[in-house]
Amino acid sequence: MHAATASSNARITGLVTGHPTEKGAKFGALYNVPKNSIYTYETFDRLKDNPAVDAVYIALPNSMHCEFTIRAAEAGKHVLCEKPMAISSAECRRMIEACRHANVKLMIGYRTHYDATFRKLRELVRSGAFGEIQSYHGGFYGMRNKQQWRLDRSLAGGGSLLDLGIYPLNTVRWFTGEEPESYRGLVAxxxxxxxxxxxxxxxxxxxxxxxxxxxxxxxxxGQSGTNFLAINGTIGHLRLEPAFVYGDVILKYTGTSGDADLSGTGPVYDPDQFVSEATHFADCVLHNRQPSTPGEEGLADLLAIEAIYAAAGNPIA
Incomplete structure (x- = not known):
């Protein structure tokens, strides 16, 4: 929520919570949201009668993204939905169609697309600074025990791939501008x-x-690990580590382009990537523009994830 309050063109005008008298009252007072704009999941559909709410940010467990995106669209509200977009490509298509039918924006929260370091590295790749790209390698390894619902397939839809692995997968899709044509996968x-x-x-x-x-x-x-992205070309290479975490972290990259040293760090003056993301979404709503990460981007990731799971022998089927 800090991203909306810190952006130049958005503010919080409503809240949805399962605990309206506790969390609702607390955060309502914090963000100056009136009581009649605090909803429960049961009263969510009443949003349609609130002109002060233009859009909804959905950060629920993955299995709830589809339902509440469709309900928000039917209430006439634009939608910013967290990644992964849903737990299946079929759900993604339903979400896209619902928003299209209601003529509302649908944006998926791929925060790295709005980060200056990632945008800079993508420009380097596209400029030919590394020559012809041969391969990418990426990983996100680490402990995530604070949200136990992520270990429940009925809520999460899958395990570490949907939560962490989607970062390197989405990044290589974004950098290449292509969709994979063949897949391999191993699970342990x-x-x-x-x-x-x-x-x-x-x-x-x-x-x-x-x-x-x-x-x-x-x-x-459930292990100690790191997160990184490596890019290998015919005349240069680059490694970003850490790559996919956020917060009080400066992204660092090392690499070369021919004889030139491309090592550096993420610019400390860059706005918070969440603020940039929220500002972009609000701008799309205000000026009727297409989001940089629309529902189709989320659908493409789910199609790739389903193909990876299939290649691994459908380990969670």
Missing amino acids: TRDKSGAYASVEQSIDWMVKFPSGVLASGGSSY
Whole structure:
């Protein structure tokens, strides 16, 4: 919510919570939201009668994205939905169609698309600074125990791939501007506690793009690890590490282009990527523009994720 309050063109005018007398009252007072603009999940549809609310930000468990995106669209509200967009490509298509039918914007919260470091690196790739790109390698490995619903397939839709692995997957799709044509996948769950009974703990995947570019990635829960992105071209290379975390972290990259040293850090003057994301979404709503990360972007990721799971033998089916 800090992103909306810190942006130049958005503010919080309504809240939805399962605890209206506790959390609703607390955050309503914090953001100056009147009581009649605090809703529950049961009264959510009454948003249609509130002209002070133009759009809805959906950051619920993955399995609820589809339902509440469609309900928001039917209430005439634009939608910013967190990634992963949904738990299946079929749900993604339903969300896209509902927003199209209601003539509202649908944007997926791929925050790295609004980060200056990632935009700079993508421009370097597209400029030919590394020559012809041969391969990408990315990974997001780490512990995520604060949100236990992520280990429940009925809520999360999958394991570390949907939560963490989607970052390197989406990045290589974005950088190449292509969609994979072939897939490989391997899954392993070494934890014997039963915590990962319905979702995968670790997954590694490889895809091939029509241009011939290869990309590999991986993600894992329940271990110490890092997150990185490596780019390899015919005349240069680059590695960004850390790559996909946020907060009080400066992204650092090392690399070369021919004889030139391209090493550097993310610009400390760049606005918070969440603020940039919120500002972009509000701008699209205010000026009737297409979001940089529309529903179709989320759909493409889910299609790739489903293909990776299939290549791994549908480990969570």
